[in-house]
Amino acid sequence: MTNSEPLVITGMGIISSQGSDKESFSINCLREKKPTICSRTVEFFDKKYQQKIYDLSPFEERVIPPRMKRRMSQMSRMVAVCALSCLEDAHIDRENLDENMGIVIGTGLGEHHALKGLLSQVKSNPSFISPTLFHNSVHNAPASYLGMILGIKGPTLTVSQQDHTFENALATACPLITNNGSALVLVGACDVFFDFGVIDKTKKKAAVFSSGSYFFLLESESNARKRNAKSRTHITLLPSRKLSKGETVSHYASEIVSFLELKSQKLSSIDLVFLVGISNAINQGIIVELLSHLFSTPVYVQLYTSLHSNPSQGGEYLALALVLLEKQRFICENLRIFHKDFRNCSIPKRETKKILFISLSEKCLSRAFLMEK
């Protein structure tokens, strides 16, 4: 694998409140109306939005050894089930896995259910802390259990970056293939519902997140070709940086253009901008400025914000972008045509083959990927 060889995604696994498999996920995502711009307060995360996922059967019974399952948290089990369904989707034979396969998992808050239990033991009787609860409390417990189930000995990493948790996991996974000799990397994200009010009585309203896990199999194009795997998309990591209005945005736009030129890509060939993370007016202003610098001709923009928010939601965004590429369907209510001069215009319909995926974090960090069918 050379540093410049393209990377592809060849498998996808989903367990989310939007659906517990690919099909139901795509049906639900494309059916629902999504808010385009949404400023979220703590009140937004009211109980009615909470999504817990309890039932992982029957897949769970099939993929997790019973002795191990007894010790695993719900999060670790969800990760295992989702990752293994991703491998099945990619037609990977578990019995003949490459030992150097990598695992990169993003989690915003990790195993806070275990931490909650440990904190109460610290208070009541610190001499009798549960050793299982203790080792299950580390962020990398789910990745380690998954590594043990699969019996792989490659890099097993866990990353976390607030609302860019999944995006950073994907960015961390790429050099494991290009620089580290892993032929395959399972990259995913997981967070589980947790009511902060349980541990923090000072909080007037508890922040409630949804549960969900998303996994993708990343490999080099040549490896995918070698094993006759169907590539869902090429994926190219674009420059990332913190943005503020004005000069930084124009610099960033030039950086993206130069980077694409190096890869022999042109912005004019992009069919759709998939835009996520536009959570406030500042982000909105910045993204309009960025698009103005990038596109001189009109371009379709699909806006998307998950209703079932959690720090790993970037996985949901990528999964949806893959669904759009595959099914050529869009969430019409939030599909816009962007033109820098704000003129009314139309664009002739064409097949969406290339997506520019831009995720802007609440603090204006931009992560971008180019996806190509």
Add this chain to the structure above:
Amino acid sequence: MPQVVVTGLGTYSSIADDYESLKKALQSGHHKIKPVTLFETNSVHPAGEINKVEICSRFPYRTHALSLKALEEALERSKCLEHIAPHRIGLCFGSCTLGMLEMEETLVYEKKISGFSSYDALEVGEFTEQLAAHCKIKGPIFSFSTACSSSSNAICHAFFLVKNSICDAIIVGSADSLCRLTYHGFQSLKVMSELPCQPFDLNRTGMNLGEGAGFLVLESWENAQKRGAKMYAELIGVGMSADAYHMTTPDPNGEGAYLAMKKALDFAEISHEEIEYISAHGTATQQNDRAESIAIDRLLKNHSKNVFLTATKSYLGHTLGSSGILAAICALSSFSTKFIPPTLRLRKPDPLFQIKHPPLEGVSFSPEVVLINAFAFGGNNTSLIFRKYHDK
């Protein structure tokens, strides 16, 4: 691909406030593994605790305060912020305890800490963003939480970011503070010693906890050369592996540890005979030291008896996520001091293994190539190889 050099380093631990004092502490065999005073406990297990940490009121976490001190020193030495555009500098940070100490104090002991948030206290990404904002950098940021190998994995990723020219420089670091949860948690695993630890000793009785922070600035050689930066070392190889064996017990054959070291050697494109010094993970538990020794003997073969090995946890205690980067900074100090510090209290080396331990007073030796190990829960192993930098 660009060469990756170290142009800045900073450290803060129980034995030293900065890099210069760390060098002195290692040369004098100084340690502060003592009874814990940070919180009340009936346990007798000593730890490497830092006295009088200055907490920042805006982001009131001990882990953050430790980070800031080590970060400031690394930036001061590197001067990267003055010479490199902010968007060309990234930050990789690794940690595992985060704001757990404050979490315990507010939520278990109902102490009021201004600015505390239970969400922030659990979010390594928030800690990283606070540090990036402090540095005013605008490049990519990454946060790693892989327990005791967190900082070493952060270094691996930082290495790739510079190698792939995604950034000109990466500030990479880690911090972890003592807290009740890890202190009692490791006791529950029955791996803590009631005495200052004795890594690799035949009569070792377990580990001590510690706390601390370490930061490095990794930079492309071209960039460092152009701006006339001091280069402390070159990072030439990294290797990551998993045991796929058990959540807390290392593979008794040291297979995962061997793989990580072997991959780092392969990455560096050097022979095992070029390794002259190893800064071991060396927790002083029976299982870890045995597995690590087997792996090192397997890697180095007969050359094992020529290679010095130090376990820095005999000075610092086990500083969890930051143990890898602190071990690296200790090892890099040997490039300038030309001194290999001993593993403290190692009186009777386990005779099963060939590794060469420095005498208890240390030894004058100037290594060219050093290997640093960090292993973690879940059998997560990371090895780094640095080479002494010679002006070209």
